[in-house]
Amino acid sequence: MIDNIKSKEGASPLIRFSGIGKSFGNVRALSEIDFDFMAGECVGIAGHNGAGKSTLMAVLAGVYTPTDGYIETGGIRTQHYDADAARRAGVRCVFQELSLCPNLSIAENMCVVHPRLRGRGWRKRASALMREKLEEIFPGNGLSGSELVSDLTLTQRQMVEIARAFTETDTLVRLVILDEPTSSLDAHTAEQLLDYVRKANARGVTCLLVTHMLGEIERVSDRVMVLRDGKLIRILPRENLTRDAIIQAMGQHVEVAHAPREHAVAGASVGAQAAASEYRWMVGPHRRTEINAARGEVIGFGGLAGQGQTDALLAIYDIAQRTARDSVAFVAGDRARDGVFPVWSIAQNLDVRWLGRGGIGADGAVDSQRKRSGWLIDFRAARSLVETWRTKIGIRGASMQANILSLSGGNQQKVLFARALASNAALILMDDPTRGVDIGTKREIYALVRAEAAKGRTFVWYTTENDELAYCDRTFVFRSSRVTRVLHASECTEEALLAASFEEQAA
Structure with a gap:
């Protein structure tokens, strides 16, 4: 059994897992998990995609009943630990796949998890509670609480979900599970959340941070649970907590954490290519913002979240579709809404584009014949393509014939990425494509992007992780739907990105 170091000497655990x-x-999915969740601490949860992190959090939230072991709350063994028992224990959860109802307003979504908000004036009270909590966690967010959720950006929906979890109405909030909470937040908003987590800890609220952003775990965690293949293999205390230690415990190589900057396509030649770009698009308000790209170039979109980057990607996609100059593929960041076909299998989600338009076959060659003969599909070729890209991207977990939702969120994202790369698209647009993907797989994806760019494919890549922009040849920094600055790879530092993110007008 792993030594379960307590964060506060002599204190009883808020919740205890025994042999879960x-x-x-x-x-x-999980095997023999022993852990004491103590009051007022931040516990980081690390592990590769499919390691069991989200399953463990679902057990803690009462969504799944454990097959083995038992759970204690307040020192008492719970006979039937379900969602109601978890709520009575003060457990709240922000799941990786957001649970807001898009056809309801923010205030109405509050009532879904806070049933005490009823009677005359409930809408006003719900809006006031949400505004108060949003301002406490994300100062200057600009939301009133009356907006329709479907009108919000992905970042705003993430903020609302987080604020709703920390809001108190009927019972005290004692433990909040944050499953990939910053995956849709920019650096500034993520910083606000991490600051709030430490403030909540100081008030006695326990926070569980499930994230592939190892720097965030290193910064705020008192202890880190490292999972591998459904088992708790290491508990790292604060005094021994480093990014390299977390990566090594995960069973991956340390070097994957460090992004090289010498990968960019022949420095000076990129600038020369941009002058005679293969692609030019006019986007933004009144189509006044120009984005250009050379064939084989990797273009990044940076800046604070919600500044028009996704709108620019969608505008480029629309232009590319209408002009039909080159085939274009889009990797959606909001996979639940815009990416996966939820009733289809993993294989069907991966090869759907290839079946209709052709793509990159198992031998790496472009297949323009669509592997069809009349109305018949060459299923053997389709299976070969699926298995090839499953291996390349490292899709783990269920059989490729299983439903796509049987995969973890990170593995679902890999399927979307494989779908785009397996197509015959010369232009690939990516809207924060590595959300929820583990650090080792990210490095493999970066290498694939560079390798495909070397073959002449062009990538336009929006990311909320500034470190990823080091893999781009040039980065267009957005503010208020306009480009404030264009940074080459060697110039793309955290300081330069931050400065450009707050510039008022294009340079």
């Missing part, structure tokens, strides 16, 4: 296991049929 969870199986789904023949698939063993």
Whole structure:
């Protein structure tokens, strides 16, 4: 058994896991998890995609009943630990896949998880509670609480979900699970959340931070649980907590954490290519903002979240579709709404574009014949393509014939990425494509992007992780739907990005 170091000497655990296991049929998702969640601490949860992190959090939230072991709350063994028992224990959860109802307003979504908000004036009270909590966590967010959720950006929906979890109405909030909470937030907003987590800890609220952003875990965690293949393999205390230690415990190589900057396409030649770009698009308000790209160039979109980057990607996609100059593929950041086909299998989600338009076959060559003969599909070729890209991207977990939702969020994102790369698209647009993907796989994806760019494919890549912009040849920094500055790879430092993010007009 792993030594379970307590954060506060002599204190009783808020919640105790003893021998927790969870199986789904023949698939063993969790095995023999022993851990004490103490009051007022931040626990980081690390592990590769499919390691069991989200399953463990679902057990803690009462969504899944453990197959083995038992759970204690307040020192008492709970016979039937379900969602109601978890709520009575003060457990709240922000799941990786957001749970807001898009057809309801923010205030109405508050009532879904806070049933005490009823009676005359409930809408006004719900809006006031949400505004208060949003301002406490994300100062200057600009939301009133009356907006329709479907009208919000992905970043704003993430902020609302987080604020709703920390809001108190009927019972005190004692433990908040944050599953990839910053995956849709920019650096500034993520910083606000991490500051609030430490303030909540100081008030006695326990926070569980499940994230692939190892720098965030290193900064705010008192302890780190490292999971691998459904098992708790290491507990790292604060005094021994480094990014390299977390990566090594995950069973991956340390060097994956460090992004090289010498990868960019022949420095000076990129600037020369941009002058005679293969692509030019006019985007933004009144189509006054120009984005250009050379064939084989990797273009980044940076800046604070919600500044028009996704709108610019969608505008480029629309232009590319209408002009039909080159085939274009889009990797959606909001996979639940815009990416996966939820009733289809993993294989169907991956090869759907290839079946209709052709793509990159198992031998790496472009297949323009669509592997069809009349109305018949060459299923053998389709299976070969699926298995090739499953291996290349490292899709782990269920059979490729299983439903796409049987995969973890990170593995679902890999399927979307593989779908784009397996197509015959010369232009690939990516809207924060590595959300929820583990650090080792990210490095593999970066290498794939560079390799495909070397073959002449052009990438336009919006990311909320500033470190990823080091892999781009040039970065267009957005503010208020306009480009304030264009940074080459060697200039793309955190300081330069921050300065450009707050510039008022284009340079």
